[in-house]
Amino acid sequence: MDFQAELKQKGERAKIAARKLATVSAAAKNQALQAIADALLSNTAAILAANVLDMEAAKGRNIPGPLLDRLKLDEARIKAMAEGLRQVAFLPDPIGEVLSGGKRPNGLLIQKVRVPLGVVGMIYEARPNVTVDAAGLCLKSGNATILRGGSEAIQSNTAIVQVIADAARQADMPADVVQLIATTDREAVNAMLKLNEYIDVIIPRGGAGLIKTVVHNSTVPVIETGTGVCHTFVDVSADLQMAQTIAFNAKVSRPAVCNAMETLLVHAKAADQFLPPMLEQFHQAGVELRGCPVTQRHHRAVKPATQADWATEYSDYILSVKVVSGLEEALEHIAKYSTKHSEAIVTSDYGNALRFQQEVDAACVYVNASTRFSDGFEFGLGAEIGISTQKLHARGPMGLTALTSFKYMISGQGQIR
Template sequence: MVSLRKEFFIMSIVRELARQAKEASRQLATLTTADKNSALLKVAQQLLADKDSILYANQEDLARGKQAGLSPALLDRLALNAARIDDMVEGVKQVAALPDPVGEITESWQRPNGLLIDKVRVPMGVIGMVYEARPNVTVDTCALCLKAGSAVLLRGSSSALNSNRALVNSIKKGLAGTAVPVAAVQFIDTEDRSAVDEMLRLNGLLDLVIPRGGAGLIKRVVETATVPVIETGVGNCHVYVDKDADPAMALEIILNAKCQRYGVCNAAETLLVHRNIAAAWLPEALQALRQRGVEIRGCPAVLELQPDVKLADRDDWSTEFLAPVLAVKIVATLEEALAHIQTYGTGHSESIVTNNQETASRFLKLVDAAAVYHNASTRFTDGFQYGFGAEIGISTQKLHARGPMGLRELTSYKYVVRGTGQVRS
């Protein structure tokens, strides 16, 4: 009975937060670009002013995470420092500086009967965000949703509860006194998992839910939600070093793609190497990776070159490690590399390193992923790096939004039709 009462109480709280967000979204949708930009700049100022308190809250989360045995990769995703807060603030400022998509006429035409039809971008309404670990998602999500004219309902992971609470408090303080209603940002401040289930069924209050995290979270949201979902996918990303690759360039790219930051979805998890270049290039590359603490798991052909490497099993090819672990496979042809990516890739980010333009063109055309790269690291699949200011997630779907989701992907559209008295016969 106590459990049922608690669950009912949580359901009521979550529904009330969503109701407040829905009401605020109606006011938010009427605001000018200047109103929204001014509010975002106030939020940026407040985040800087509250830096010490945010870092203190984050230290509490890190201490709890270490006690709970979180992996180094997860702790890295959770951790904030002064530089990361500065990056979040810069992201908010960049979002404020971006063109406002709301009200943009994307298409316009006139029918033979004289009707004028405009296709116009409009806010989504209320966007729900379910996410794990990374506190920066709190700030990025709020900035993008507010600029795109939508209210937001946030539910972060329990591991980042103190950090997210501090960030939301700072955001709300920044919004106070601006044209943007404070109620446009709502935070589900509980560790109880039933809150997520209630959130995912708020039809009529939530217009969209976006999950951002590991495969388990995304699967749960997709299978449980009755409101529309944009699925952000896990990142089992590959770098393919072709026989015509520049060796030095290839080394720099794989070191960056794997080692620049381990616990992110656009980090490389598998290295594919053409057999014609493997003997000359791979030993040095593996040595450089190992010097950076990366564990190598290779196919039998890799073990012939490096007998002390751990033999990769089938699961290694399909795993998003989010850790200093890299699966390595030697392939005979471009087609074998493409087949491997098609089998094990998650449609996130894939890269080829080659000086052969014909080979590169074939790779870019045939690889089915949200982002494909030629002679560049997969780590660039990021809204900030793409010039979006920030991102709310990276969609691996093909409907509506794909790749880093910025402002335009957070809007819908409606048709505005103007007539002079036309009626249908």
């Protein structure tokens, strides 16, 4: 198959759609989002039937349980996707916002105005909800989008995009505002990464391998997202019951997502009291424990941690645990192994909390809360297109404004230079 020709055609259509969408009113976009939400609910049966096919194929390939959980859809998850679109519809439209400006001494009126990015390319793995989040956020922010989901979710994504495209068209949105690359051939990704003429930015969302491939091979600008080697540090002054609750939630609630904790750091003076019940709770929950020699002495199930463990995003029921001498060593460990996603401290010491938040270089830095809150919905963004772990042009959960740029609009009365 000539992927370059197919993608060029999609890119041309997306460019046309983006140019038209940039001038669509906020009211019309909001109406379309509500229509898409309604269509998702009314087509729940068809979407679930497609998802069953994906789930059966994934089980046949022995995909791990946590990854199956990311792939699985049910009525509640489809309702949540629809609700996310409704929340996006109620958010202020960023397009046309005047960010700054004023009149120059020569009489020129210069305004800095928020505008869409244009065409957004999304490359992501087996999470069908990303299809809806990306389409909704891009539509609201005036961007056309080209989606390339993982092969595990091909049936689900095809069904969902069909519903979205039909509903958008019936709501008088420009044709081709949302398109799916409906092939599982990985060569399509390589072709997509070279479409500078048509795609303005590519956002990869998935595991470290996918993100590394996109960053290293794309000639289209990339917003790096996702990889989460997230830490929780239990300080000596921590409320240990609170710490146990936070750490358990950060690891076990959904271990396959990027905001799940992968390494637990514990102050040496809190280890004797904190680790035995904490490790036992993890063990009872089926978490494989890998730890430093001190951690191993606190529970029989702890296996020796290797150097590679500290740098690994498991996305599974596996946890690395290390006892550290104090805040200084915790900060050094995080600085060495963090992927700059989400980091947390549990402490009652205001000075340590402040220092942790100031010194840790990550998109989201928590005091006495679970890293699992790193999420656009939880941050009040309605939904997210990803969590950026870089510093240009966006950082952290990416909502509507992260999908915009700006331009200067200048008005004069015949001025020349």
